[in-house]
Amino acid sequence: MPKSCLECRERITGREDKKFCNDACRNAYNNKINKDSNNLMRNINNKLRKNYRILSGINSDGKTKISRSRLLIKGFEFEFFTSALPTETGNTYYFLYDQAYLPIENDSYIVVKKEYLTPPK
Numbered sequence: 001m002p003k004s005c006l007e008c009r010e011r012i013t014g015r016e017d018k019k020f021c022n023d024a025c026r027n028a029y030n031n032k033i034n035k036d037s038n039n040l041m042r043n044i045n046n047k048l049r050k051n052y053r054i055l056s057g058i059n060s061d062g063k064t065k066i067s068r069s070r071l072l073i074k075g076f077e078f079e080f081f082t083s084a085l086p087t088e089t090g091n092t093y094y095f096l097y098d099q100a101y102l103p104i105e106n107d108s109y110i111v112v113k114k115e116y117l118t119p120p121k
Helices: 023-033 035-058 067-075
Strands: 063-067 081-086 090-096 099-104 106-115
Touching: 023 035, 035 099, 063 067, 063 090, 067 106
Parallel strands: none
Antiparallel strands: 063 106, 081 090, 090 099, 099 106
C-alpha cells in the first residue's frame, strides 16, 4: 500500500519508514506541531536577550551601580534571568549569562560581570 506525506499528502517513494516526501515538508510539518512551544521559548529568549543587552550596555567597566527606575526605563524585566546565586550574607545575585545584578539599598542595583565576583569558599 503506498504511503502519503504527512504534510502535503503526496505519494512517498523510497524507504519503507519514510514519512515525508522531502525536507521542506518535514520542516513545515514539525514547525506546525511545535508552534506553541516555539513561540513561548522564542518570547522568553527575546526577553533574556534584551535584559542581557541592557546590563552589558551599562556595565562596560565590569562593575557599576544603577537605579531600578533607570533599568525600568530601558525596558529591563526583573522576572527574566538565567540563574540566581545566594550568598553567605543572605543576598542574591541574579544572572543573565555572565552579567549579574544585586539589589542594594535605596532601590538601586549593583551590576557586575561574573569574573569580578569572588568565588564561594
